[in-house]
Amino acid sequence: MATPEVNTRILRRLLASGVTTRAERLLAKMPPADVALLFSGLSQEEIRTVIELLFRQRRAARALRELPHEMLPQVFDAVTDQRLASVIARLEIDDLLELVEFIPEDRRPDVIERLPADRRFELMRAELYPESSAGRVMTTNFIALDEKMSAQEAIDSIRAAGNEDESILYLYVVDEQSCLSGVVPIRRLVASPPERKIDELMIPDPVSVMADADQEEVAQTVARYDLLAIPVTDVDSRMLGVITVDDVIDVITEEATEDMYHLAGLSEEDRVFSPAARSVRKRMPWMLLNLSAAFLSAWVIGLFERTLSEAVMLAVFMPIIAQMGGSSGSQALTVITRGIALGEIEFSSGIGAVLKELSVGLTIGTLTGIAAGGIAYAWHGDPVLGIALFSAMVCTLALTGLLGAAVPLVLKALHQDPALGSGVIVIAVNDAFAFFSFLGIATLLLDHVL
């Protein structure tokens, strides 16, 4: 198989020489995911030509689905409402739902209007499920069996369903009320004698999720049981759809990105190749929040102006505490938010985790405090400096360990995103406290001891 890089090079040459028929043939032969990859290597002009060639083909829908989201506006701009509607009408419902969100709001009603009536209805129904829920990610494309069928009859029903969707891996056994009662892996069906009854073949009582379950929970379940697809039901366990593992991979990737982004105070739309202006717009609110936190620290330091003017050496060493506390806090935060995302904290109370991070912070604070205090004392021969550095390090690292663990757990308990905002809280408290403890202890020592 030619690599995407090679294909891009060939395609550029074909486009440059104007041989669009050969370019179209090359596009038709490439996997849709590679067509999507192509785009980032092409010029604006070339992209426009490729979109036109692509939209002549049946596979345009799949290529569209694979495109990075920030390329979509460009693609949508290049085609008419009618053409766009006829292409996206071929998508499965979960992909359709996702793409529709990216159509500019002023065009959206017109494009939806032009969808076939059944697809339009399906879309409306899917939009009733909460965002990021199983109902939004599932496909309604599955094969249901009756448990009284024979293996051969089941195989015939697969043949009858047509050859279009090769991703069907399980067949679902439902009763008269469409309630899910079992699942038959397609391989088991193939290996069984033709006359064997489905109710003897099926795995009864299969793992399933409800339509309003959060997609992250669905992904955890699929990963935990090593499933290839998971059935989605309503409260009465009536079968509604199926979520396949390729969508689960997308969810896992998205959720990991979301966690990393939220910890750093980033918005998901802020990607490597999104325009700089958008990145600035998305990052500014967080940076202004940070600036307020930084001014809070400055205010705390200002409380000790007199001490600082008497012992300017304190100003030299005070950032050490803030820097160490920040690192330690972000370590605790990362361990806990990742543990929450992987479902590792599900079973035990979070108290154990908080106590552990507190004791780790205390221990590391003591060890690095001894090092920092010792070095500072050896360097400047000032015992106040050494003692203040040591004590502030212990207190600050204990606090950031505690906060780094507790903040995301509290956010989770309040049904908020554990990663969102916890970074700014921990860093703001850390910095203000670091300066307060160091300068406070130093002031006490200077005023009362020496």
Place this chain on the structure above:
Amino acid sequence: MATPEVNTRILRRLLASGVTTRAERLLAKMPPADVALLFSGLSQEEIRTVIELLFRQRRAARALRELPHEMLPQVFDAVTDQRLASVIARLEIDDLLELVEFIPEDRRPDVIERLPADRRFELMRAELYPESSAGRVMTTNFIALDEKMSAQEAIDSIRAAGNEDESILYLYVVDEQSCLSGVVPIRRLVASPPERKIDELMIPDPVSVMADADQEEVAQTVARYDLLAIPVTDVDSRMLGVITVDDVIDVITEEATEDMYHLAGLSEEDRVFSPAARSVRKRMPWMLLNLSAAFLSAWVIGLFERTLSEAVMLAVFMPIIAQMGGSSGSQALTVITRGIALGEIEFSSGIGAVLKELSVGLTIGTLTGIAAGGIAYAWHGDPVLGIALFSAMVCTLALTGLLGAAVPLVLKALHQDPALGSGVIVIAVNDAFAFFSFLGIATLLLDHVL
């Protein structure tokens, strides 16, 4: 299906009342992944009993595979070498390879010795592949077909292969030299007329990976093409094994954890429930590195002792620059390392990404610099303070934007992990530079202008 929580409660009650036969039956009925989940809810004593019950069953191997790694030493301690060998002998080669690493080194040779000869040989061969390569993650358990077979003959070969592995989804078509020439999805086989020849049914020239490919690259390929399994070949495209999507999910999850952990300076073995002593041991080297960086900052500040003693107000505001630069640097770092992990930077040169982050840093630096300088001037009426704060903010945020983007890209170009160490480099440079620029500019202004 009873939830794992309910099962844990029932099991505890059964264990408490000593009815081990019923506990054993419950264990036998639970999915192996749930058995693994149980452990974190049980006491030491109960865990020991469960392990014993579990090791009497054939499914012990699968439950073992699902266990969180930090529970393994406990399990291994509770069983003899012989019993352990007989259980792990039933694992697929990739799982066997992984578990063997966790057997304490002094017992490992004895346990391996007790494996059946063919498994021992297979293990030795697998250990020849580089770490984290496709060869280590693949299973050698696949069905190969000849292209001259009919669909019916292929179905017969599935029946002959036994019913054990329901995860087989594709059949692989190989020639006389075992070179991979095509792939047949099992569903296509089922839907086709029995006499149809395999070479008409197969998808020719399938996507595959080489055995020495990095597992992250494999995961990206599987995700990109929405595959359920990917064939692994040698340089001559001879078929060696298959990587299934459940292993790919594990790889994706692992790699995301690794990136988040490396950005925060954490080791993968440092998990929510790993012992505090291990967390301290793993975090100390990074924290000592941080401490050195912090002392570098202190040394930089020390250069300006005279300025600070003349204008102590500078000490109050100097942490603002470091704090803002740190946040901005970690945003750029996160966007770029995630972009690398998702393969978004594959196609274009990194230069564009670096320039973008530089310009975002410059813009945000200018905007927040105006805010910070303005507030500080309004607060203290000191133009030197305002100008120094503004200029240092612009320079520092531009630098951290540049470094946050460039450091991971350079590490990647040097074939290093882009996330590992980039955090400490960016923060160390940021802090030292933030203080240097702010105090340096202030000194210049005080000495030469005013």
